[in-house]
Amino acid sequence: MQLSPKLAALVEALRCLPGIGPKSAQRIAFHLLERDRDGGAQLGNCLSQAMQSIGHCESCRTFSETPICDICESVKRQDSGLLCVVESPTDVLAIEQTGQYTGLYFVLMGHLSPLDGIGPQEIGLDVLQTKLQQGNINEVILATNPTVEGEATAHYIAELCNNLGVKASRIAHGMPVGGELDLVDGMTLMHAFSGRKAL
Amino acid sequence: MQLSPKLAALVEALRCLPGIGPKSAQRIAFHLLERDRDGGAQLGNCLSQAMQSIGHCESCRTFSETPICDICESVKRQDSGLLCVVESPTDVLAIEQTGQYTGLYFVLMGHLSPLDGIGPQEIGLDVLQTKLQQGNINEVILATNPTVEGEATAHYIAELCNNLGVKASRIAHGMPVGGELDLVDGMTLMHAFSGRKAL
Known part of the structure; x- marks a missing residue:
């Protein structure tokens, strides 16, 4: 049995998601069709809109729908x-x-x-x-x-x-807060020592 | 920082996928925006079309774009x-x-x-x-x-x-082909014995 053309297209398209192979793509497609059609349709809309209208801030290059993002506009x-x-x-x-x-x-x-x-x-x-x-x-x-x-x-x-x-x-390199000394790699420990501060 | 409205909507919508939590949804949204806008747009299209036009075969109830699916139509x-x-x-x-x-x-x-x-x-x-x-x-x-x-x-x-x-x-219950006797559960083994065939 071939999947119907639109279902096959959906399964193929789902593979653009990171970490999703052919089997997972099929599972997701069937899940959406069986249990969450509204969610799927909503996701379709959001994806189309986001891919079309989200660009880069001209000032800081982050993602933004406006030419200049909120952060860059803040006085x-x-x-x-x-x-x-x-x-x-x-x-x-x-x-x-x-x-x-x-x-x-x-x-x-x-x-x-x-x-x-x-x-x-x-x-x-x-x-x-x-x-x-x-x-x-x-x-x-x-x-x-x-x-x-x-x-x-x-x-x-x-x-x-x-x-x-x-x-x-x-930015400083050193021990992450809550980390344990014996689990941290040597490079980080070295940085932690060389960046020590007087108490 | 708030995510821009359309980006926030996309992250929220991605959570309808099975097994995708808030962190994964964000990762997927940024992945698509950064590296695969065409794939994302394509996925948006396929989702919208599939959710809209894939229904159920009137004869066998499987997913189908046509009132009767290919299998049911085969003479x-x-x-x-x-x-x-x-x-x-x-x-x-x-x-x-x-x-x-x-x-x-x-x-x-x-x-x-x-x-x-x-x-x-x-x-x-x-x-x-x-x-x-x-x-x-x-x-x-x-x-x-x-x-x-x-x-x-x-x-x-x-x-x-x-x-x-x-x-x-x-359909028959028994040992899966390539399976190992000592790894199979008791219920399956019982079925395999009671369903034995003369050789």
Whole structure:
């Protein structure tokens, strides 16, 4: 038995979801048809609308439906003089959830990876440079991931900042709060020791 | 930071997928926006179309875009005089993949479960009865799942068939091919012994 054409198309389309193979796609398609048609139709609408109308903020490159996102438009944040550089919009969410940071963001949408053809241009460092040259930013906080690529990207941007006379800082590496010393990797422990503070 | 309205709507809508919680929904939404907008838009289209236009075959109750599905329309299958009763459209797929069965199907879309308010009417046994009364079916093969509810449903339908003078049979229970005797449960082993065949 062949699946009916629209059902087959749905199963095939579901495979664009991360981690969904042919069997899961089929299971999801049948689940929606059998038990949640309204939810499925709603999801179809939301997907079509989101893919069509969500673009990038012209100022910080995060996802936004408007040319400039809410955070970039906030005068209070503009006045802070702080700019936090992160790799992806989910990082912005994570930082915002702490409720402690009140500055602006710049979202690279990736990290430097010359082997994959991702250079400074691809992660928007030209946009960042223009932004820094406008002179409203006093400090750039580099919050890229603590991976090899993230570190390299942070160092590259730090150099850029130094050339433009803007202060650059890197978020601290060390023990995660609530972590256990014997379960943490050596690299993190090393960072925790070298970054120790007087009490 | 609030997610932008359409992004928030998409994350919420994604939670209708089975096994997807708030964190996974967010991860999927960002994945689609960052890396696979075409796939996402395509999925949106397919979902909308499928939810709208996939209904049930009037003859066998499986999913179908046409009033009568391909299998029910096949003259060869109608001539076989065989009707296989299964619980869900995925069971039809599984049986069709063996390529050995050439009869018709009847899909219950569930099983008898009086406590959940699912009686004979809800699983379409009135439709099945009308079908059997037309006299084209010589044998009903009961291929409901070997669970308590599946067995109960099979016995109920077997009685229905007997009353109508149609032969009813149940698929065999026993060792799965390639299985190991010491890993199989006692109930299955018991069935395998009681269903033994002369060699």
